[in-house]
Amino acid sequence: MSRLQAEHLYMVFGRRPKDAVRRLQEGADRDELRAEGTTAAVIDASIEVDEGQIFVVMGLSGSGKSTLLRTLNGLLEPTAGTVRFDGEDLTSLSAKDLRKVRSEKISMVFQHFALFPHRSVLENAAYGLEVQGVPRAEREKRAYEALELTGLKGWEKSWPDELSGGMQQRVGLARALATDADLLLMDESFSALDPLIRRDMQDQLLELQKTLKKTIVFITHDLNEAMRLGDKIAVMRDGRIVQIGSAEDILVRPANDYVASFTQDVDRTRVLTAGAIMTCADEVLGTTAPDGKKIATLDDFLAAAPAVVGEDTPIVDLFTPCSVSTVPVAVADKAGKAVGAVRADRLLAALGEDDGGPAAPAPRPATDPAPADRLTKAAAADAKKDAEAPEDNDPEGKVSAGA
Numbered sequence: 001m002s003r004l005q006a007e008h009l010y011m012v013f014g015r016r017p018k019d020a021v022r023r024l025q026e027g028a029d030r031d032e033l034r035a036e037g038t039t040a041a042v043i044d045a046s047i048e049v050d051e052g053q054i055f056v057v058m059g060l061s062g063s064g065k066s067t068l069l070r071t072l073n074g075l076l077e078p079t080a081g082t083v084r085f086d087g088e089d090l091t092s093l094s095a096k097d098l099r100k101v102r103s104e105k106i107s108m109v110f111q112h113f114a115l116f117p118h119r120s121v122l123e124n125a126a127y128g129l130e131v132q133g134v135p136r137a138e139r140e141k142r143a144y145e146a147l148e149l150t151g152l153k154g155w156e157k158s159w160p161d162e163l164s165g166g167m168q169q170r171v172g173l174a175r176a177l178a179t180d181a182d183l184l185l186m187d188e189s190f191s192a193l194d195p196l197i198r199r200d201m202q203d204q205l206l207e208l209q210k211t212l213k214k215t216i217v218f219i220t221h222d223l224n225e226a227m228r229l230g231d232k233i234a235v236m237r238d239g240r241i242v243q244i245g246s247a248e249d250i251l252v253r254p255a256n257d258y259v260a261s262f263t264q265d266v267d268r269t270r271v272l273t274a275g276a277i278m279t280c281a282d283e284v285l286g287t288t289a290p291d292g293k294k295i296a297t298l299d300d301f302l303a304a305a306p307a308v309v310g311e312d313t314p315i316v317d318l319f320t321p322c323s324v325s326t327v328p329v330a331v332a333d334k335a336g337k338a339v340g341a342v343r344a345d346r347l348l349a350a351l352g353e354d355d356g357g358p359a360a361p362a363p364r365p366a367t368d369p370a371p372a373d374r375l376t377k378a379a380a381a382d383a384k385k386d387a388e389a390p391e392d393n394d395p396e397g398k399v400s401a402g403a
């Protein structure tokens with residue numbers, strides 16, 4: 001199993017980092033260290049990502065997301081803690097062995113596509129394999145396949161500047177897929193794309209993941225993106241992970257006011273699922289359908305229901321069927337057996353925030369930008385910072401560990 005496990009990771013920049021870790025463990029405050037010129041970028045982070053999972057790390061700019069990602073692939077040597085991938089402790093490898101693991105098992109996809117302008121799309125997609133020393137015929141074959149996977153068949157001979165931003169990002173993704181790496185690390189990979197293209201890329205990633213089943217860590221400052229992609233989401237604040245959970249956990253059971261304030265603008269109808277709000281299917285037994293037929297069995301219910309959906313169906317899709325019948329929408333398992341019922345009243349209640357959901361948000365002063373705005377600004381700051389950080393755009397990963 002290509003499982004990624006990070007335990008009690010710390011990344012401290014500045015003087016006497018180990019000392020700073022000890023002090024943090026003893027309860028020292030991050031601000032206290034900052035006053036001394038030491039930055040605790042990642043504090044006691046532990047994550048676990050299984051094969052086939054997309055683990056999203058989200059948080060505002062400066063919360064430590066990129067630093068966490070770079071400790072996961074060994075670009076940065078953590079000040080304390082361990083990273084294990086595929087059973088191997090990356091933190092204890094020699095620089096040479098680490099490079100080997102990085103080139104064979106780990107791929108990064110950046111926000112800025114990091115394509116070589118004077119190489120064709122095919123050569124760009126084959127680049128990771130070239131670094132590994134894979135012979136030309138083999139690497140071109142695999143690059144062709146990867147380009148086909150990302151919807152770029154026919155563009156192999158083109159130059160990067162002939163492609164739109166979205167297509168360039170697909171080349172970046174194809175490059176990562178061509179190497180066959182089991183671990184994909186994606187840092188704001190879709191953040192520079194227009195909203196519609198971005199949605200498209202999200203769909204494509206979800207679709208690819210169904211068959212490829214990579215281990216993916218995806219960084220974003222965008223909560224909606226996090227909720228669409230993440231099997232698990234970690235929310236970071238000031239270097240610490242403040243909550244790890246499913247999209248629904250984060251939305252319905254935020255760990256604190258900070259997380260709750262993030263989620264207040266989220267479209268709940270796209271995150272909450274039929275499975276989360278359904279009641280027991282047996283409840284419907286004994287009721288009467290609009291045509292006067294008695295619903296005596298679960299099969300009667302399935303036949304009379306205005307729609308039969310899976311547990312994962314977002315509730316946004318349930319409003320129309322709910323509005324046309326007095327019989328609840330039926331929720332069925334994979335075998336087609338009725339396992340639940342979604343009543344119109346539950347559907348409406350789910351839109352409110354008092355059914356176990358986050359408390360009503362405290363009113364904010366008019367001058368305080370909404371979280372979405374703050375995130376957008378954070379994104380802009382991030383983009384600027386990334387553009388200034390050469391290692392982020394270094395497809396060879398030439399920056400040595402600990403740099």
Ligand SMILES: Nc1ncnc2c1ncn2[C@@H]1O[C@H](COP(=O)(O)OP(=O)(O)O)[C@@H](O)[C@H]1O
Pocket residue numbers: 013014039040041059060061062063064065066067068382403
């Ligand atoms: N190489 C570095 N040296 C010193 N401080 C750094 C370095 N890299 C990141 N930081 C600091 O660590 C914190 C987290 O940064 P980063 O991981 O880039 O956050 P994010 O990706 O969430 O925006 C910030 O305060 C940043 O200034």
Ligand SMILES: [Mg+2]
Pocket residue numbers: 065066067382
């Ligand atoms: Mg970042």
